[in-house]
Each structure stands twice: as C-alpha cells, then as structure tokens.
Amino acid sequence: MNITFNDLRDIKHKLPTGSVSRIAKTLNISEQTVRNYFGATKFDQGETIGVHIEPGPGGGVVHLDDTRILEAAKQIIAEQQ
Secondary structure, eight states: OEEEHHHHHHHHHHSOTTHHHHHHHHHTOOHHHHHHHTTOOOTTTSOOOSEEEEOOGGGOEEEESOOHHHHHHHHHHHHHO
C-alpha cells in the first residue's frame, strides 16, 4: 500500500492519547516500533515494519508492506467519531 508521508502523519496526529501504547499491546510490538512506523527514527529502540519512504510531493511516498499498524490506528480513529 502507498500513502503520502503527510497523510500518514495526519493519521498519527488524529490518534487520541494512549493510542500508541494500545496499538503496541494489541499487536505485541514495542511502542517505539509503532512510533517508527509513523515517522520516528529511533531504530536502536524499536524496529521498522515494512516502511519504505521515497522522496516526493506530500512529504514523499511511503510504501507499507505491513498495514496492521495503520489499520489499528484507523480503527481507533473511527471509534472516536
């Protein structure tokens, strides 16, 4: 799946407080891995999960090999509406 970096960050910013922890617990991954998925770069404390960023408009194009974190984030946002 492809998404712009700006759109990915917009989704991250729409998440309510505690969502990173909730996603991490649900998927049994570290909180830093979730943060790295949304653009953080502390790879010494967390992993990357199939995220590839290419320069371009909208902050660049992000190719997501694994969309589980994105799907969990969208679910949390939908619950808030």
